[in-house]
Amino acid sequence: MKGHLRERSPGRWAIILDVGERDPKTGKKKRKWHSFSGGKREAQNECSRLISEITKGQYVEPTKQTVAQFLEEWLLFIKPSVAPKTHERYTEICRKGLTPLIGDVVLSKLRTDRIDAAFTTALTAPRVDHRKKKDGAPSKPLAPLSPRTVHHYRRVLVKALGQAVTWERLTRNPATATTPPKVERKKMLAYDVVQTASMLDALRPTRMFIPILLAVTCGLRRGEILALRWRHLDLGDNSRQMSIQESAEQTNDGVRYKEPKSGRARTVALSASTVAELKAHRARQAEEQLRLGIRPDADSFVVAQVDGQPLQPRSLTHEWVRVLGKTSLPRIRFHDLRHSHASHLLSAGVHPKIASERLGHSGIGITLDLYSHVMPGMQADAAEQVDVALQAAISSQRKAE
Structure with missing residues (x-):
């Protein structure tokens, strides 16, 4: 196998590879042509790399498919095998994040240094805000992307280009060798027991009281609370427990119900005071719905709208922000109520294994790490x-x- 260079213009080279076969019509040796931009030594290295790939049978015939075109093909391919919400996130990252950065690059010519350069630009350069103000004036530049956002971009790109290798569009995955951005762990916020008691007292009169109670005394996730039905609860004096079997997830097509995050159901014990609050809530809810001509049953949602219809996850979050804003308590996310419960458990001396099972973690290591x-x-x-x-x-x- 031989190859040589031909300089087309300063810094631009043609790499010509003699593949050893002869064209049966012309009798001339078949050749493969590649274009390359860079110095002569770099072009020689690229020529050697291509010869090595052909010799080892790892050569991939270059195509003109761009990274943007490939990402669209990949998104279509994975759609049946991932959750709708996951596909929405991947689509947004590919179309709004990766395509503007490297979408115009020909897939077969994508290299690690090109990806690293794109990620460095995303981390350091101000972004253009294409939205205009009401008066028609252009908006101010946006801040560069955070390391956490670029980390997510890199993770999706590694996954997508891994498929390109499987499909033999690439011989190796250029994204795996990129330098991951340093992501600082977010400081976890949580209420102590005094703040928790103050919150429960202040928000008792609101419709948010029960979802707040389930989060801060049982450690339930937002989606688990909104998927909870009365048939999942046993409020008897001897058992006092509930079964977490589903989780609500909001997508662009509406709310869907899926398995809990860990992939399996779990049983969560209830305290006597929580059971008392749930019983009182069920009586109020039934009375409220009966006035509207709705007959509640075991399939009714524990946390629902006035007419018994399920509550959307985003609506719960918006309402949490609204009611919390009327208090003097520190501003935390609704999910941080779950963190508060975990902190209360561990501070009270509960074994991490028990806390892990109650929280629905897939392993005790996650609990200890978090x-x-x-x-x-x-x-x-x-x-x-x-x-x-x-x-x-x-x-x-x-x-x-």
Whole structure:
């Protein structure tokens, strides 16, 4: 296998590869032509790389398909195998994020350094806001993308180009060797028990009280709360528990119900006070719906609109922001109520394994990683308890002597 270079213009080269076969019509050797931009040494290295790929049988015939065209093909391919919400996120990242950055690059010519350069630009350069103000004036430039956003871009690109390798459009995945942006972990916000008690007292008169109660005393996720039906609850004096079997997810096509995040159902024990609140809520809800001519049953949603219709996840979030804004409490997300419950459990000395099962984590490692900030206090308490027991034993032994 031989190859040579031909300079077309300064910095632009033709890489000509003799593949060894002869055209049966002309008798001339078949050749493969590649265009390359860069220095002579770089062109020579590219020529050597192509020869190596052909020799090893790893050569992929270049096409004119761009990265943008490939991403659209990939999105169509994965649609039947991923959740609707996941596909929506991937579509937004591909069309609004990756395509503006590298969409015009020919797929077969996409290299790691080109991707790294695009991500560096996204992290450092102000973005153009194409929206215009009401007076018609152009908007101010937007801030560069955050490392977390670029991290998500990179993750999706690695996945997409992995499929290009499987389809033999690429010999290797150029995104895997890119430098991941450094993402700082978000500081987890949570209410302590005093703030939690204050919140429950302040928001008791609102329709948000029950979803708040389920989040902060049971650790339920937003989607799990909105998928909860009365048949999932056992409010008897001896059992007092509920089964988390579904989760509500909002997509562009509406709300769908799917398995919980961990992929399996779980049972969550209820405290006596939570059961009392749920019983009172069920009575109020039934009375409210009966006045509208609606007969509630076991399939009715625990958290619902006045007419019994399911509540949308986004609506719950908006209402949480609204009612919280009327209090003097620190502003946290609705999901942070779940974090608050986890912190309360661990601070009270509940074993992380029990907390993990209650929260529906797929493994105890996730619980320990997420709530490591609670652990130092637990370790200090444990050290004191061990020391008290040890000193008591030493004192007892000395008295015996």
